[in-house]
Amino acid sequence: MKKILSLLVFSAFFCGSLAFAGDSASNRKDQTVRLGMKSGIHLMYATSSPFVLEMPGEDWTFGLTYGSGKYNYSYTDYNSATSTYSIKSQSINFSTTEVTGRYYIGNSFNIPFGYANYKISYPDWVYSGVTYDIDYEISQLNYGIGNEWTYDWGGYLGIDWYQGGSKLSDKATVKLKSGTETATTLAQATVTSTDVKAFAGVFVMTFGFGF
Secondary structure, three states: HHHHHHHHHHHHHOOOOHHOOOOOOHHHHHHOOEEEEEEEOHHHHHHHHOOEEEEEOOEEEEEEEEEEEEEEEEEEEEOOOOOOOEEEEEEEEEEEEEEEEEEOOOOOOEEEEEEEEEEEEEEEEEEEOOEEEEEEEEEEEEEEEEEEEEEOOEEEEEEEEEEEEEEEEEEEEEEEEEOOOOHHHHHHHHHOOOOOOOOOOOEEEEEEEOO
16 A cells, blocks of 8 residues: 555656746745655665655755565575475565755755664574574665755655665574574574675655645
8 A cells, every 4th residue: 555655646746847846945945844755776665665754954854764564585495304495485574764864955956864774574484494583683874866856835756866875783683483403594594684785775766745
């Protein structure tokens, strides 16, 4: 439902005339707070569909981003007792928390930046008959380059053409739930928990309405 709403709102913005955002700087300055959503070609945004709360300004905008969601994937499991391989399905939980900012160079061109904390958990992850709970948490600095248009009627649309990330810290937790742990199962669980590096994305969209 979130993704359908996101697509409809984005289509309405994009199909509208940019003439209504001719003076985005003044329109931002007239707003006190705005609410929106974030999406795009970025794993955390695509899976958690985060909401955005921002305090806009003529030269600076600061805000908070939060969202959560699930993603299903398949992986290859090995049964050491029978020496056979099988395909298993796994549901992963994603959580996005960000403190964000933008510095505007001109009317719409801006430099987005912020601090992000991303969490990924693999509940009941099974390998060779051993079940683990796996949690991975990463904090990073985000930075990018983008444009943002604020319309006369209160809506706004931002597109970060590129968003990079520099890892500050990360933490992996592997907890045995059931089964007889071996060096092989522990190594596989540990590799899975640290497979994720700093996140980056392109065409990251933020859209919503200001008051």
